[in-house]
Amino acid sequence: MTALVHTRAELQPFLDGFANGKRGVVMTMGALHEGHLELFKQARHDCDLVVATIFVNPLQFGPNEDFDRYPRTLDDDLKLCAEAGVDVVYAPAVEEVYPGGQPIVKVTPGPMGETLEGAFRPGFFTGVLTIVNKLLNLTDPDKAFFGQKDAQQLALVRRMVLDLNMPVEIIGVPTVRDEDGLAKSSRNRYLSSEERATALTLSRALFAGQEKATEGADAVRDAANAVLERTTATGELTVDYLALVDPRDFSEVPPAFTGQAVLAVAARAGTTRLIDNLPLTLTPHGAR
Numbered sequence: 001m002t003a004l005v006h007t008r009a010e011l012q013p014f015l016d017g018f019a020n021g022k023r024g025v026v027m028t029m030g031a032l033h034e035g036h037l038e039l040f041k042q043a044r045h046d047c048d049l050v051v052a053t054i055f056v057n058p059l060q061f062g063p064n065e066d067f068d069r070y071p072r073t074l075d076d077d078l079k080l081c082a083e084a085g086v087d088v089v090y091a092p093a094v095e096e097v098y099p100g101g102q103p104i105v106k107v108t109p110g111p112m113g114e115t116l117e118g119a120f121r122p123g124f125f126t127g128v129l130t131i132v133n134k135l136l137n138l139t140d141p142d143k144a145f146f147g148q149k150d151a152q153q154l155a156l157v158r159r160m161v162l163d164l165n166m167p168v169e170i171i172g173v174p175t176v177r178d179e180d181g182l183a184k185s186s187r188n189r190y191l192s193s194e195e196r197a198t199a200l201t202l203s204r205a206l207f208a209g210q211e212k213a214t215e216g217a218d219a220v221r222d223a224a225n226a227v228l229e230r231t232t233a234t235g236e237l238t239v240d241y242l243a244l245v246d247p248r249d250f251s252e253v254p255p256a257f258t259g260q261a262v263l264a265v266a267a268r269a270g271t272t273r274l275i276d277n278l279p280l281t282l283t284p285h286g287a288r
């Protein structure tokens with residue numbers, strides 16, 4: 001049985017009940033899918049109390065983005081949470097999360113939040129870090145779970161927790177995909193069947209890049225770009241970026257780089273903007 005609470009006061013007894021246990025939080029914007037379920041599963045495995053938050057955060061949406069039309073499916077979300085063994089869903093009102101209205105004090109990400117997603121969505125990571133900070137304060141967990149699909153977000157949350165000495169462990173969870181490779185995403189429900197076929201190019205490009213991981217960074221980028229170009233040439237897909245980055249700071253890796261990297265892509269199919277990320281290891285002998 002999953003409880004639904006809308007206020008911090010209603011949440012408190014659940015937190016008190018597990019004062020000596022491990023408390024986990026999974027933050028979401030709702031419109032839940034199997035990707036979220038994987039986060040819940042990991043949280044259920046690691047923690048005694050699992051809290052899911054559902055909050056479409058206005059601060060992280062730009063003026064021309066999809067805040068108004070973002071899918072809100074609370075009844076279905078509650079069913080999924082119950083199946084996944086979530087103990088309590090905290091779905092606060094905007095007024096509780098932003099009691100002072102538009103916040104004056106925010107958490108800013110610095111340069112790492114200005115590349116890639118940050119470059120295409122100005123202010124996005126300030127909105128994300130501010131809400132993640134708030135939701136950590138409101139839910140007081142031992143562990144918080146985030147998806148690798150949003151790799152830059154995960155890296156910045158880790159960095160915030162480090163830089164601000166926050167007493168929480170951040171757990172990254174691998175991306176859940178449809179059988180054909182498309183990363184599960186709430187925004188997939190905007191796609192027509194033609195657009196979905198186009199959107200598949202993102203994961204195909206990442207996997208094509210991954211296959212070249214033994215041949216160096218340039219080979220990875222070239223292989224991924226070659227896949228993207230076939231679809232951009234027809235005008236069906238508009239690519240915002242394809243980048244091979246160091247996961248520690250999200251800077252583009254040099255050609256001779258070896259070690260852990262992330263291949264990141266963002267593109268638009270019709271009016272729907274999607275992102276995908278794949279961790280890969282560049283091996284020493286491969287550098288060109």
Ligand SMILES: Nc1ncnc2c1ncn2[C@@H]1O[C@H](COP(=O)(O)OP(=O)(O)OP(=O)(O)O)[C@@H](O)[C@H]1O
Pocket residue numbers: 027028029030034035036038039145146147148149150173174175176177183184185186187188
């Ligand atoms: N396919 C997935 N696999 C693993 N984690 C995921 C997946 N999709 C989303 N998540 C994670 O779930 C959490 C909540 O994400 P969110 O509610 O924004 O869903 P989303 O599908 O990423 O939505 P959107 O389509 O709006 O980007 C984030 O930590 C995100 O990284």
Ligand SMILES: CC(C)(CO)[C@@H](O)C(=O)[O-]
Pocket residue numbers: 027028029055057060128131132150153
């Ligand atoms: C972490 C998050 C819930 C903050 O609103 C959001 O950015 C998301 O769903 O990835």
Ligand code: BAL
Pocket residue numbers: 060150
């Ligand atoms: N999934 C990341 C949140 C966003 O795109 O707004």
